[in-house]
Amino acid sequence: LSCKIQPFARAAEKFSRELARIGRFENYRFAQIGESRYLDYGTAAYAGQTWNSHPDETGRYPIAWLRDPAAAWSYDPSFNHGVPFAQGMTVTCRFTLHRCADGYRLFRAPIDALKSLRCGAGEAISLSLKGEPAQGRVSRPAAARIRLDVPGDAEFTVSASSPLRAAVCGQGFDYLPHERLLRFTGGKSYSPAGDGPLSIRIITDRRSTEFFINGEISASYGCGDAQKTLELYGDDAADGRLWAMENIWKNNI
Numbered sequence: 001l002s003c004k005i006q007p008f009a010r011a012a013e014k015f016s017r018e019l020a021r022i023g024r025f026e027n028y029r030f031a032q033i034g035e036s037r038y039l040d041y042g043t044a045a046y047a048g049q050t051w052n053s054h055p056d057e058t059g060r061y062p063i064a065w066l067r068d069p070a071a072a073w074s075y076d077p078s079f080n081h082g083v084p085f086a087q088g089m090t091v092t093c094r095f096t097l098h099r100c101a102d103g104y105r106l107f108r109a110p111i112d113a114l115k116s117l118r119c120g121a122g123e124a125i126s127l128s129l130k131g132e133p134a135q136g137r138v139s140r141p142a143a144a145r146i147r148l149d150v151p152g153d154a155e156f157t158v159s160a161s162s163p164l165r166a167a168v169c170g171q172g173f174d175y176l177p178h179e180r181l182l183r184f185t186g187g188k189s190y191s192p193a194g195d196g197p198l199s200i201r202i203i204t205d206r207r208s209t210e211f212f213i214n215g216e217i218s219a220s221y222g223c224g225d226a227q228k229t230l231e232l233y234g235d236d237a238a239d240g241r242l243w244a245m246e247n248i249w250k251n252n253i
Helices: 112-117
Strands: 002-004 019-021 023-026 029-032 045-051 059-066 093-100 103-110 123-128 144-148 152-158 164-168 171-176 181-184 198-205 208-213 217-222 228-233 237-244
Touching: 059 217, 103 208, 103 217, 112 152, 144 152, 144 237, 152 228, 164 198, 171 208, 171 217
Parallel strands: none
Antiparallel strands: 002 019, 023 029, 045 059, 059 093, 093 103, 123 237, 144 228, 152 198, 152 237, 164 171, 164 228, 171 181, 198 208, 208 217
């Protein structure tokens, strides 16, 4: 496995351009198998690092920096809330290699230990979406608006037989079922490895929203809104559960 890091740039579309290349070494040279794919499909994650000093021999644990587009790069108390650095980090995830119908893929999903931060049994949600999607776009207000806890964890399953859009703070993805294609805010796209309903997980924090789809990929976005609302557009059923999450920091910082 090889990760290619693109040159640093300040334009938002230049962030989160880290790529995974899968292959083998032949005569001391890396021979790529299949296409390169993004490690994250949003616009905020960059400079990811992995750790291998753990007993898990089948995966690697990455954490990436998260760019907050509303905050200044240099110190500015009006943006940075009195702290010297305004950026954040993704939740800890796990990279695993999978053999799929079209070859090998690298999946990125949250570690199981994050579920231990969920508060109680959560709140069950069952929705019947009645939007008017047209090629992934919607011509009237969202079919459903769901207030998310901050920090919070949400999981949904959507049948997605018609075009679907999911967004928090105006950032998220369109799903085109007939093309089996996800299109993300920021311009990236991905075709899920399997068929069937979409499994969507959303983890929110004070300055970020992270989408995880089918346990395969992530899309991370900066969002400093104190209140975060999930907007769903589509014409299908959606079932899920919402949890508030415990704060891991002392004094609730």
